[in-house]
Amino acid sequence: MGFLADxxxxxxxxxxxxxxxxxxxxxxAAQQSLEQADRVMAAAVAANDPASDAARVRTTASVVSARQLPMVIGMDVMVELELVAKLPGGIPVPASRTQPLAPIQLARVTPGAIVDVSLVPGRPETVRLEIGA
Structure with a gap:
């Protein structure tokens, strides 16, 4: 009767x-998680707008803060970045970006790091990291 007792x-x-x-x-908690995922996806779509690709300017940005989110897409982790991009002419532009990064790329976005980005001048919400694997 051990099985039945267990x-x-x-x-x-x-x-x-x-x-x-x-x-x-x-x-x-599930609703909050879905809303966060919705914000992340909306930010990704805004930064990858094909209509604005012609106006994009490649530049560099300094990472002010990087926070890993409790969300994983495939093998990539979601990271929320606060950046200060430098437009041509030295104009600093604060920008935020949430995007998936491969674990090997996490060391490239530590606070104080300089990363390659592109953005549409005057639209900091379009900032996009231009880093490879």
């Missing part, structure tokens, strides 16, 4: 867990 124990444990579960909090 089954009864597992059933009792599952019932106890189910009684303690806060469904509302779980749904709220």
């Amino acid at each position: 089954l009864r124990t597992l059933n009792a444990q599952a019932t106890a867990v189910r009684e303690r579960m806060d469904v509302g909090a779980t749904l709220a």
Whole structure:
């Protein structure tokens, strides 16, 4: 009767867990995660607008902060970057970017690092990292 006793124990444990579960909090956390994913995807679409590719300027940017998000797409981790890009003429432009990066690329976006970027002048939301693997 060892198997049935173990089954009864597992059933009792599952019932106890189910009684303690806060469904509302779980749904709220899931909704928050979906909203964050929606913001990330919207930012990625804005930076990859084909209509603005002709107006893009390649330049460099200094990484002010980099924060890894609790989101993974394939093998890439999502990283939220705060940058200061330098337009031709030395004009600094603060910009934010959230994008997936391969784990091997994470060392390239540490605070203080200089990265290659492109953006449409006057539209900092179009900043795009131009780094390879």
